[in-house]
Amino acid sequence: MARPKPIAFDKKKIVAENRRARFEYTIDTVYEAGIALTGTEVKSLRSGTGSIAESYAEVKDSQVWLVNSNVPEFSHGNRFNHEPKRPRKLLLHEREINKLHGAVAREGMTLVPLSVYFNTQGRAKVELALAKGRKDHDKREAIKEREWKRESARVMRDRG
Template sequence: MAEKNERAIKVVAENRKARFNYAIDDTIEVGIALTGTEVKSIRNGKTTIAESYADARGSEIWLINANIPEYLQANRFNHEPKRPRKLLLHRKQINKLIGAVEREGMTLIPLKLYFNERGRAKLQLALAKGKKLHDKRETEKKRDWSREKGRLLRSRG
């Protein structure tokens, strides 16, 4: 029997600082409304989502400040690199996220931008709460201790 050619999930951009700066409560996979040149530019892999966030405008959720650079071969039909991009969610999901942001003071942070198995651009969005300075220090201490513990165990064994 012939095997299917399955595509793996290809992570294009990752927000590595998000897990350090925010206490992540819940994650959700959302789609993004993109133009053709944006998709081609994302496939090139120069996209950054490190300083971006999602915001509710009306009854929609938008990705703000994500940098998708211009596609070099697109000439005059190119896109604006930092334009707001609409996130595609179901109405119930939108209401849940808007409620959490307004009532509980949470923030919507993008964690990963990737292409799924079908080749669609997806964004992993996190519902998070900002960490205080002492929480960040505590996280760093735990990480350092786990590294040190690993070194000690390796040197003994």
């Protein structure tokens, strides 16, 4: 029997993407989590600003928090504006949180956000990956493989 295809999340508008994470880490499992945001944070994200380049997630007191993500202040937010780098709560099921906590505690894995996006219903979501850090020699191996694929594709295209 064929394996079922992995779930593709319905991403309507991608706000921020952590492209470096796929190079720095070996991705194991990917989860979709909601984010608890204030009103000005949602408006700021809808305008397309935000960064998760150096952010990570951690499990504290059976809750998952997105740390060090940057959502700039909303331009028309006046005194109701939010703090740009505050920790944001991620919304996951309790069973998923327990799995993540066990993997981080026992296996030395890391919770890395891959992207922040709005789904088709207009809700802000985070694509959260359970990942293991790569060593330098693994990174070099990945670069070699990527360049080899590019070169072989170029040769096939030219002969074509």
